[in-house]
Amino acid sequence: MEAFQLLARGGARFDKRRFGEDVQLFDKAKRDKGKGVERVAEGDLPAELDFFKYAQGGPAKRSARADGEGEAEGHGETSDRRKKRKLTDEDVERTEKSDEDDPPMPRHRVTTKGSNVPEHINSFQQLQEKYQIPYNLLSNLSQCGYKRPTGIQSHGIPILMESRDIAAISPTGTGKTLSYLLPVMSLLGSPISRTKADLGAGVRALILAPTRELAHQIHNECLKLAQGRKWRVVLFSKATASTLADKSVRDKIDIIISTPLRLVSALQTGSLELHNVRHVILDEADRMLDAEFLSQVQEVIAACTHPEVQKAVFSATLPAGAEKVAMSMLRDPIRVVVGLKDTPLPLIAQSLTYVADDPSKLPTLLQYLSQPYNPPLLVFVSTQPRATSLAEELVLNGIPNVDCLHAGMTRKEREDAVTRMRRGESWVMVSTEVMARGMDFKGVREVINYDFPQSVQSYVHRIGRTGRAGREGKAITYFTNDDAPFLKTIANVLLQSGSSVPEWILKLPKPSKMKRRQMGKVKRAEAVNNASRVGRNDAIKKKEMIAGSKRRKEKASLKTQGSGAEQGSHSESPDAYRSLA
DNA sequence: AAAAAAC
Numbered sequence: 321m322e323a324f325q326l327l328a329r330g331g332a333r334f335d336k337r338r339f340g341e342d343v344q345l346f347d348k349a350k351r352d353k354g355k356g357v358e359r360v361a362e363g364d365l366p367a368e369l370d371f372f373k374y375a376q377g378g379p380a381k382r383s384a385r386a387d388g389e390g391e392a393e394g395h396g397e398t399s400d401r402r403k404k405r406k407l408t409d410e411d412v413e414r415t416e417k418s419d420e421d422d423p424p425m426p427r428h429r430v431t432t433k434g435s436n437v438p439e440h441i442n443s444f445q446q447l448q449e450k451y452q453i454p455y456n457l458l459s460n461l462s463q464c465g466y467k468r469p470t471g472i473q474s475h476g477i478p479i480l481m482e483s484r485d486i487a488a489i490s491p492t493g494t495g496k497t498l499s500y501l502l503p504v505m506s507l508l509g510s511p512i513s514r515t516k517a518d519l520g521a522g523v524r525a526l527i528l529a530p531t532r533e534l535a536h537q538i539h540n541e542c543l544k545l546a547q548g549r550k551w552r553v554v555l556f557s558k559a560t561a562s563t564l565a566d567k568s569v570r571d572k573i574d575i576i577i578s579t580p581l582r583l584v585s586a587l588q589t590g591s592l593e594l595h596n597v598r599h600v601i602l603d604e605a606d607r608m609l610d611a612e613f614l615s616q617v618q619e620v621i622a623a624c625t626h627p628e629v630q631k632a633v634f635s636a637t638l639p640a641g642a643e644k645v646a647m648s649m650l651r652d653p654i655r656v657v658v659g660l661k662d663t664p665l666p667l668i669a670q671s672l673t674y675v676a677d678d679p680s681k682l683p684t685l686l687q688y689l690s691q692p693y694n695p696p697l698l699v700f701v702s703t704q705p706r707a708t709s710l711a712e713e714l715v716l717n718g719i720p721n722v723d724c725l726h727a728g729m730t731r732k733e734r735e736d737a738v739t740r741m742r743r744g745e746s747w748v749m750v751s752t753e754v755m756a757r758g759m760d761f762k763g764v765r766e767v768i769n770y771d772f773p774q775s776v777q778s779y780v781h782r783i784g785r786t787g788r789a790g791r792e793g794k795a796i797t798y799f800t801n802d803d804a805p806f807l808k809t810i811a812n813v814l815l816q817s818g819s820s821v822p823e824w825i826l827k828l829p830k831p832s833k834m835k836r837r838q839m840g841k842v843k844r845a846e847a848v849n850n851a852s853r854v855g856r857n858d859a860i861k862k863k864e865m866i867a868g869s870k871r872r873k874e875k876a877s878l879k880t881q882g883s884g885a886e887q888g889s890h891s892e893s894p895d896a897y898r899s900l901a
Numbered sequence: 902a903a904a905a906a907a908c
Contacts, residue, residue, distance in 0.1 A: 531906065558908085581907040612906075702904065727906050753905050774903060 428471050434654030438478040451481045453506045460545050470495040471658040477503050485631050485650035490658035491665050492636045492784025497541050504599045511551045511574055521571040522596030530607045534758040539577045556582050564591050580616035587623055597624040604757045605633035606642040637662045637777040663817050664780050668787035668795050670819035674894050675798045689719055694765035695747035700782050702771035704728040711750040721747035727754050756782045769797040779810055801896040824893035
């Protein structure tokens, strides 16, 4: 019992501290209310996140695509133009209108598939009437500023409440976490009570996420909903795992939130049983079901032997292959798709920027950072060393408040980086794919794909770090000559979600054809590039020399075209691409 | 197709 107290307190204390921070920010935000027109309760920016005072261009309002600016943006937008951009009357009007009429979230078409689909709800209050959701949960909900359900919430929650399995696909930043936390906590009824034998002994709900950071974030959300009741919500880590040695302790846990491998190792050492688990949620389902995670996830699910275990998968993207695997795991599932699958939010203004080659990226970014921008800016790179060295380069070049986050860092370093980000202390956050999924930093207005994303899914999730909870966002993707084989695929995604793409990119040959043509020589070069540190690294430079003088000759001729920084409009294709057309 | 992340 003492051990349990320790666990509960230890876990809770730590999280209260984190949560306390949030509360602090939230309170501060309340005090600062009324500063800006477009700020709604949930979206209040704490003073720490009020970067507009630094960015003289003001909030980068998205201009209507119809006025032709969309085309210019990114490819051709000159620094001058970007600097001068101001709110137009039309923009202001739109902002005000959306505040009055529109829900905080954009409306999406919702399609459901499956047998006996429960009717969706239109308000959270309806949940009380229809499903007797505990009042405590609803009151915590409104405490957190949730007013009306988003698309996935209004459709997903009833499905889960009726104990059905679900595969839910909903765009980034549309409230998926709440869609499963609320019903799971409601179905669990009350925190485990030692007197009710029918609840069984042992963990009753399990939430799996692909990264530590995301698990942590889900835990925080869960604690918000858990306020006022003695829920045992455990963020599974090495520390908590060791306190579970005592079976009477682990039998009293309500919900575990964890990454798969952590859980698998606990299962293998016998320090955890999952036979009483009634709800299993896979967040970022497609990621959880890809090659590296699949066997771990399967092992965990196999350990959930309770006959009435409810399973649910959630993601913004779900490629056909992953969907098949997911569906095979679910029992009589209902499939809910909000908006278009594998598509970013139209509220994110996306653009592509040509940067010729890897060495040209840094000057392009520095040039960008010398202009007014909206911090915090999230910069994605492909590898850990590149994240570290890009962050170093930016610091050396005098960029203030640069941070870095990748999985090669220690647990504490990673936590600190996230904390700085949450507090608004980071202005430029350089990161790998760790940050690409699920992370919810409300203040992020801009994402830069410094290294080209390796898949449509990666692209959608990365840029989905902005444009959250109905806010606007901006995403810029650098592309080099080496990215040619994948450019068109990504360009189609931009097009699909309402951003514009230069004609010439759309005219590129089919990716498959180009891949065949280019792969052989490009692949090797890319491997070297990926390993190389950004900018300078003599050892790698040497390797690169060996890699082929042929490729360098190509590069040399391209450089004369100017580094991306001075690029004008790219309505014309760069030379390197012209030969592909 | 491949890196990252999971420990």
